[in-house]
Amino acid sequence: MFKKSFILIFISFLFTACSFKMPEFLSFSSIDYLELQKEADICRDLDTEKEKLECYKKIESTNSFAQIRLGTYYSTKKEYKESLKYLNMAKQSDNLYANLPLALLYYTGEGVRKDINKSFELLKEASDIDPIAAFQLSRFYLQGINTRIDYDRGIKLLLFAGTSGVLQAQDLLSNIYKEGLYGAPKDQVKYEFWLKKAKDNKEDKNSKIYIF
Structure with missing residues (x-):
């Protein structure tokens, strides 16, 4: 429990109306x-x-x-x-x-x-290190929270998070390309790609770093 x-708390705290690469190595320090x-x-x-x-x-x-x-x-x-x-x-x-x-x-x-x-x-x-942080930051840019709306930046952050295995980012990307959201055109190929990624994502390991 x-x-x-x-x-749930740490992955979904910025979710709003729509609808955080645990890297293989940690390289941000010596x-x-x-x-x-x-x-x-x-x-x-x-x-x-x-x-x-x-x-x-x-x-x-x-x-x-x-x-x-x-x-x-x-x-x-x-x-x-x-x-x-x-x-x-x-x-x-x-x-x-x-x-x-x-x-x-x-x-x-x-x-x-x-x-x-x-x-x-x-x-x-x-956001360059932690894919969940990148995912959460994408919401700021996509929704204009505390900054101007920047769809390109928001989607780039989502792509990093989704490629790194953040399930929520994969789900959102599939929806973006299915519906043509946030300035992105509808794209059946990308929609199916991210939909499959999400379905195949049996265990999002990104959050394990925080689990007590």
Whole structure:
């Protein structure tokens, strides 16, 4: 239940009337993020919440993915002071995957003063790395949230997210090319391509990086 509700919150928080590439490697820093993620995944794979929490706490000072997951954990508990502490720790460690959950808090105003511009800037900063952030940022450009409408930019972000396996982006792209939305012409070939991508997407792995 925790995993499902968490994913729902973090993937769909910007959905409006229409209707966030977990890359194979993390290359935005010289730090070995693959090893850090692997270490944090050991905690995630434990059986109980208590065991996971104890495990993450042991590595919280050195592992930015543990910090992100502790931040999201406390956010779901509505313990926003603790959530912000850990997410900001990860941000200060230059882990751009911290931007998405921070952007959610600033967008909704939970635990912080609501700041749409801050949310926008956080997503923008991470959008070349985090495909879910790219997907969420696309909504700003497609709907003119906190910025001028830019269909080209929005669709480019969707394409990055969809190519990287974000299911919601694939669904939206198929609908865009089916209906001719956001300035894009109807395109049966592209519609069928993205429809198949979405149907074949048995497991969107992008959110696993955030799952406690």
